[in-house]
Amino acid sequence: MTGRYDMQRFWLLLLAFLLAACNKVVVVPPTDDASLSRRQLDETPNVPDDGVVQFNSADRSISVVGHINRRVKTQILELLDSSNPQLLYMDSGGGDYGAAFEIALAIKARHLHLIVKRCVSACADPIFLFATTKQILSGGYVAIHGSPAAKTDAELEQSLTTIGSTREIDLHDGKVYLRQLAGYWRGLYETNGFSVELQRAYIDFERRQVEYLKHSVGRKDDDKSCPRAHILWAPTMQAWEQIGLSGVTSYFYPDEEYREKLIAPDEKELYGKVWMLFSDKAGIDALCQGFINR
Secondary structure (H helix, E strand, O other): OHHHHHHHHHHHHHHHHHHHHOOOOOOOOOOOOOOOOHHHHHOOOOOOOOOEEEEEOOOOEEEEEOOEOHHHHHHHHHHHHHHOOOEEEEEEOOEOHHHHHHHHHHHHHOOOEEEEEEEEHHHHHHHHHHOOEEEEEEEEEEEEOOOHHHOOHHHHHHHHHHHHOOOOOOHHHHHHHHHHHHHHHHHHHHHOOOOOHHHHHHHHHHHHHHHHHHOOOOOOOOOOOOOOOEEEEEEOHHHHHHOOOOOEEEOOOOOHHHHOOEOOHHHHHHHOOEEEEEEOHHHHHHOOOOOOOO
């Protein structure tokens, strides 16, 4: 097993060296060198299988309502090949990150126009980010809450330890593969002209939130400085543009009254207590700064 991995690593490094010498960038998919199958780590655990995919021949559109998983991805890709759609409509709370990346790359390659209502997590990034042209319908939102591609090796390993508590996987082999997979995703961002800066800002906030609340007592649950809740962050258009987003034909952004509300009940069932944050990058950077010790 070790010898095979070393040989694969040698060829990957040689390929990277040769391409660098030619000033070219390539994204090499991770090799499945470990005892666990790709499926064990490629699929996001506990994604509800409620996604509905339909094709409307009248306007040649694909509509996706519900969460993204491998089945939803397969249905979308089959429709892209067989029906020549012109639009993709999504109302999704996110789901499987790997499946979402395949959808994102496919619709980008076909220049499919994307229309979203509620677009959270893997729907927002990478799908909304990668689409060539896109728009947000009135009353909708696009929100993120961290991405594996923006995590450090240590953070990835912590994620794997959590996954490993519910799956029979070899942690050492898993770490090797997950690092390769995250590197592959980061390469896709880079070669398509995008940055993971917003996702990194969210991950840094989440780390501060854990430490802040661990060292603080007597705070109100709805304290705006560091909420005791899972945050879904809807960045401003300007924040998205700073990491490379383009092609937006309509970007609905709710007024102040709407921003103060808890997210819809169906999202609360998935995440527990959830608050929306509508802000630029400075808004997420300001949350949970410092400790209050008593």
